Structures are given as structure tokens and as C-alpha cells.
Amino acid sequence: MAEKRETIRAAIYLRISLDQTGEGLAVERQREDCERIARERGWTVVATYTDNSISASDKTKVRPGYDRMVADHARRRFDAIICWDLDRLTRQPRQLEDWIDAATDRGLLLVTANGEADLSTDGGRLFARIKASVSRAEIERKGARQSAAQRQRAAMGRPPRGIRATGYTLNGDIVPHEAEAVRAIFTAFSKGSSLKAIAAALQGAKQAERDAGDRTMVQVLPSNVPVLPSRNGRPWNPTTVTAMLRNPRYAGWSMLAGEIVRDSAGNPVQGQWEPLVTDTLWLEVQRRLDDPARKSSRAGTDRKHLGSGLYLCGICGQPVKSHGTRYRCAGHVMRSRSQIDALVLDAIRALLARPDLADLLPVADSERANELRQAVTKQRDRIARARADYAAELIDGSLYKEIKDDAEQAIQFLEAERLTLTVGDASASVLRAASPVDAFNHADLAEARAVIDTLCTVRLYPAPRGRKALDPETVKIAPRQSDSASERTGP
Structure with missing residues (x-):
């Protein structure tokens, strides 16, 4: 009696680099051919692994189906792999060698639907290696051609191909609601909002409530930044906001590999699309992002209180910090935050209501x-x-x-x-409003702090012992013009 042959357990691997329709039709055609091979050879299909619209050219690209197949082979869950073509399995010679080792050491069978590869023979292994090398060389040539084409497009100021920037279509047309959000992000950061606060606003975090009779509660988040889903579907964070602020495309400049493209004379190449922000605003944002003081002293990072880091200690001149419900300078000052903020806000409203306010404003030339x-x-x-x-x-x-x-x-x-001409942008929307007081009352925390910093300096001195009521004489609010003349060491 003839000995019964052991059944071969086969795995099918299916992949295409780009599914234009999203319907997976090309993968289904591969499946039909691979299942036909299994039937013809009498193999039993025990698993099918699929990577739809994922390239195999980049060795760093994650292929979930491929990774599961590698893990299952290590567990000896199949004896053979069927794929439509060798380059569907891999375009990396190193990966191919791993499968050749598996074929020679453990008897793995690997065949393709068009019969081009069969690692069970030396001729099949030779052909597989040659094809993988030729495929890899073509990938490198293609990459060089694409890089040259991208450089040429950038030099001509044409929109780069690939993933579109928020606010633009792939051909450089404006997406109105996204463009509005981009402009708001640049404006909010230039006014002093933190990266984290902007990210929270884009995610739809709630603004802080404000009491009409007590202006000490201000909006921590920028009020003009709308809710906007991120392009990748993940939550906004300071890193993604920074990437947007760093993009010179929004100022109308051509970009390649994250850098501004320049012509032979060193001038920035103007893009063939409408900028969303002025180049002056973009440069000011870069200056603020690069400012060491912002990183080391938390200027422009998360501030939850009006005067922390802004008001000065009247004894030593250092910025005070928030400490519970108080402002504190260790060893010198400990003052009630709500009392101080209410006094400062009333003083700022009085300055904003002055008929000569224009004399206090920064001039944009x-x-x-x-x-x-x-x-x-x-x-x-x-x-x-x-x-x-x-x-x-x-x-x-x-x-x-x-x-x-x-x-x-x-x-x-x-x-x-040129950069100095942008100084004052953070407070300009309030100071140049038709009614500065109303604009200030509706400003968010960053804008309110910027207005205070533009108009005056606030110095806190120790409160007299035994007194709970606020003594206005212990809070010195000096307009900027008279600030140098009002330097003193005590109240």
C-alpha cells in the first residue's frame, strides 16, 4: 500500500503598495490566483495575511500582516508561503535572505502565482536573489528621480507632492476652514499663547469661565482658535503645533526637506500659492520659538494665572510665582492673588480708557x-x-x-x-480695537498678560502686618514711559 503523503499547510500573503479606490480589488485578484496554486498542489490554506496599500520598499515601514506572518512562521504554524509575485512579499534583499534561510534550514516552501520563484530549488533561489537585487536597484533609481523632481518643483515654487499641508489642497488651493484655523494658531502664538494651550483649543477643550464682576478669572485657552481635527486623526499636541508654526509654506515660501528654498541670489523662492500669514508674522513666530528665555523662564509656556512670571517683587525685582492662592517671592512677598489681580485689572482698564492711549501703543511701520x-x-x-x-x-x-x-x-x-517692527503684535488686537476696554474684557489669558506687559510694570511689596484689606500703596503699577523714573526699593 502506498504511503499517504503529509498535507502541506500553506499561508497566503497578499499586498499592494497603493489602493487607489480603497476597495481592495487588486488584493482580491491576488487571492484568487494564490488559492488556485494551493488547490493545484493539494495544499491546505491555514492562514491569509494581507497588507493593503502598504509599500514594501521602505524597510522601516510597518506591515502588520507581514509581521504576523513572520511571527506565525517562527511558531511553525505553516510549511509554505504562496504570494502573487516575489516583490509582493518583499523588496528588501535582507528579508529575502531570511526566507531563503528558512527554506534551506527548515524546509519552508515559497512559491509565487506566476511560477517565478521556488525556494525549494537552487535555480529558484538564484532567480529570487537576482530579482530582489534588480528590484532594489530600481527602487533606488526611482527614489533619485523623485528627489530630483521634488527639488525642481521646489525651485519653481510649485506645491510639493505627497501629504498636503493643513489649510491647502495638494495642488495649493486654500481649504477655507482649515486656513482660518492656521491663521488663528499663528496669531495666538504670537500673542503669547502656549503651544499646549493652542493644542487644547484645537481639541475642543473648554475655556475657563469668567465672572463679569470679577475679571480675575480669564480664559486660559486662546479664544480665537477653532476646534479642528488633526490630519492624522491623533490628538493635537505641542509637537504637532510646533511643526505647523515652523512650516514656511504658510508665509508663501517654497520649502524642501523642512528648509526654505532660495534662488541663486539667496532670496526665498516664492511659492505658487496664496500665503496664509504674512512673512513678518512668520518670522516673529520663529523668533519666539527660538527665544531661549521662552524655554528657560517659561515665558510663553503654560500660565494659569495673570501675574505669575509677570509681576515683579518690589524688593529684589524678580518675577513672582504662583503659590496656592497667592503670589510669592521667597523671603520677600506673599500676597493674595485675587486681590492683586483685581487691582491690576482695574488699573489696566483705566489706562485703556485714556484718550491719549495712542501715545502708549507700539507703532507698526x-x-x-x-x-x-x-x-x-x-x-x-x-x-x-x-x-x-x-x-x-x-x-x-x-x-x-x-x-x-x-x-x-x-x-x-x-x-x-525688520523683526523689531513686529514687537507689540501680542497686544495689538486689544490696544488698537475700537473699544480697547471691551476688547480687554474679552481677551484670553495670553492677550491680557501681553497688554499688561506692554503698558506697565507691576511691583508687589509686602503687606503691612495685621491688615487683611488690600493696601493699594503696596502695589506699584507704573506706565512703561515712567518706569525708569519710578525705580525704587520700597513703597
Whole structure:
């Protein structure tokens, strides 16, 4: 009697790199061919692993189906793998060698639906290695072509291909409701809101309640940032907000690999799309993100109280901190937070109601900003002309370097002055409103702090012993113009 042959347990692996329709039709066609192979060979299909719309070219890409298959093979749950084509299984020579080792050491059978690979023979293994090497080389050539195409698109100011930026479609058209949120994010951060507060507002966190008779309760979250689902479906966090604020595309500049693309003269390449924020605002946001003081002193990080880090100790001049329900400077001052805040807010309202308020406001000089922008362009043109003259042997290297260094130094000073024109943006929406007092009453915490910081300095001195009522003389609120003249060591 003939000996009964042992049944081969087969696993089917299915994958396509991109499912354009999302219907999985290509995967189903692969499944039909692979199941036909199993029937023809008399194998029993014990598992099917699927990775739909996932590439195998990137070795760092997670393929859940593939990873489960590797784990199940380690547990000896199947004896053979059937895939439609070898490159459906892997495009990584290293991964292929792992399967070849499994075929030679443990007898794993690997066949493809088109019969191109059979690791049970030396000829099949040779063919598999050759095909994997050719496939890998084509991936590298394709990557080089795509990189060159992206550089060319960036140099022309065309929108980059791939994942679209929030606020834009893939071809650079504006998505109105997303664009509104992007503008609000930039504005809120420039006004002093923290990254965490902006992320919470985008997630829909509730604002702090305010009592009309007691302005000591202010909105911790920025009031103008709308709720917006993130592009990846995950919760917003400070890192994702920072990535948006760092993106020069929003200022209308072309970008490649996270950097602004510049032309031969060093000027930023203008993108072929409408910017969502001004370049001046974008530069101010970068300055604030890079400010060491913001990172080391918590300026611009989470503040939950009006005066913490803003009011000064009248004894030593250091910013006071929140301590329970009080403001505190260790060894010098311990004052009731609600009493101090109420007094300061009333004083700020009085300043905002003054008819000469305009004299206290920072001046935004858009005309000067344009002059500075043109001056920077002229300096970059100087560098370009000098480079051309050097190439044409009209000037020597030392003269070219002298011109270049001089122009770059001038650009540095011009850009620094240009940034100073944005100072005051944090409080501008309140200070330049038709009714500054009303605008202040509806400001969020960051805006209220910015207004206080713009208009005055607040110094807290120790309260007289035995007195519970607030003594206004122990809180010195000095307008900025008279601040230097009011320096003192005691009340």
C-alpha cells in the first residue's frame, strides 16, 4: 500500500503598495490566483495575511500582516508561503535572505502565482536573489528621480507632492476652514499663547469661565482658535503645533526637506500659492520659538494665572510665582492673588480708557518693513552680481569675498530691524480695537498678560502686618514711559 503523503499547510500573503479606490480589488485578484496554486498542489490554506496599500520598499515601514506572518512562521504554524509575485512579499534583499534561510534550514516552501520563484530549488533561489537585487536597484533609481523632481518643483515654487499641508489642497488651493484655523494658531502664538494651550483649543477643550464682576478669572485657552481635527486623526499636541508654526509654506515660501528654498541670489523662492500669514508674522513666530528665555523662564509656556512670571517683587525685582492662592517671592512677598489681580485689572482698564492711549501703543511701520525688504533684496543682488563677476574673472576672489561678507552683514542688520517692527503684535488686537476696554474684557489669558506687559510694570511689596484689606500703596503699577523714573526699593 502506498504511503499517504503529509498535507502541506500553506499561508497566503497578499499586498499592494497603493489602493487607489480603497476597495481592495487588486488584493482580491491576488487571492484568487494564490488559492488556485494551493488547490493545484493539494495544499491546505491555514492562514491569509494581507497588507493593503502598504509599500514594501521602505524597510522601516510597518506591515502588520507581514509581521504576523513572520511571527506565525517562527511558531511553525505553516510549511509554505504562496504570494502573487516575489516583490509582493518583499523588496528588501535582507528579508529575502531570511526566507531563503528558512527554506534551506527548515524546509519552508515559497512559491509565487506566476511560477517565478521556488525556494525549494537552487535555480529558484538564484532567480529570487537576482530579482530582489534588480528590484532594489530600481527602487533606488526611482527614489533619485523623485528627489530630483521634488527639488525642481521646489525651485519653481510649485506645491510639493505627497501629504498636503493643513489649510491647502495638494495642488495649493486654500481649504477655507482649515486656513482660518492656521491663521488663528499663528496669531495666538504670537500673542503669547502656549503651544499646549493652542493644542487644547484645537481639541475642543473648554475655556475657563469668567465672572463679569470679577475679571480675575480669564480664559486660559486662546479664544480665537477653532476646534479642528488633526490630519492624522491623533490628538493635537505641542509637537504637532510646533511643526505647523515652523512650516514656511504658510508665509508663501517654497520649502524642501523642512528648509526654505532660495534662488541663486539667496532670496526665498516664492511659492505658487496664496500665503496664509504674512512673512513678518512668520518670522516673529520663529523668533519666539527660538527665544531661549521662552524655554528657560517659561515665558510663553503654560500660565494659569495673570501675574505669575509677570509681576515683579518690589524688593529684589524678580518675577513672582504662583503659590496656592497667592503670589510669592521667597523671603520677600506673599500676597493674595485675587486681590492683586483685581487691582491690576482695574488699573489696566483705566489706562485703556485714556484718550491719549495712542501715545502708549507700539507703532507698526509697514512702509518701513517694505523698505527693509527691498533693501535686503538689493544686498542679495549685490552678492549675485559679485558672484557673476568673479565667474567671469572681472574681480578676484578676495574682492568677491569682501563684497559678499559686507552684504551678508548688512542683511543681518536689516533682518534684525525688520523683526523689531513686529514687537507689540501680542497686544495689538486689544490696544488698537475700537473699544480697547471691551476688547480687554474679552481677551484670553495670553492677550491680557501681553497688554499688561506692554503698558506697565507691576511691583508687589509686602503687606503691612495685621491688615487683611488690600493696601493699594503696596502695589506699584507704573506706565512703561515712567518706569525708569519710578525705580525704587520700597513703597
